[in-house]
Amino acid sequence: MNTTESKEKLIADFKVVVADAEALLQATASETGEKLGEARAKLEKRLEEARGRLREAEGVLRDKGQVAADAADGFVRDNPWKSVGIAAGFGLVIGMLIGRR
Numbered sequence: 542m543n544t545t546e547s548k549e550k551l552i553a554d555f556k557v558v559v560a561d562a563e564a565l566l567q568a569t570a571s572e573t574g575e576k577l578g579e580a581r582a583k584l585e586k587r588l589e590e591a592r593g594r595l596r597e598a599e600g601v602l603r604d605k606g607q608v609a610a611d612a613a614d615g616f617v618r619d620n621p622w623k624s625v626g627i628a629a630g631f632g633l634v635i636g637m638l639i640g641r642r
Contacts, residue, residue, distance in 0.1 A: 548602055555595055562588050 566581060566588070617624040 545602070545605070548598070552595065552598055552602070555591070555598075559588060559591055559595065562591075 562584060566584060569577065569581065
């Protein structure tokens with residue numbers, strides 16, 4: 542698993558945690574008590590901070606993905622025959638691996 546995949550998995554897992562925390566907040570909305578109110582306020586604050594960091598992380602991933610796509614596009618435009626050769630080589634290897642099964 543490469544770094545980008547692990548970051549995407551982390552973001553997906555983080556989204557699940559945020560959704561679960563939101564559900565918990567909604568489920569305890571009718572509960573009362575000073576300590577519970579303080580805990581809810583703290584959780585809401587942390588949840589909002591987490592949402593902000595999640596948006597930032599998604600933006601960074603999107604930007605890095607765009608840079609990689611632009612670099613690949615530039616390489617293909619500058620070296621079209623190399624790109625065709627590389628793609629054909631990968632296709633051949635993948636075909637041989639699939640053919641073994």
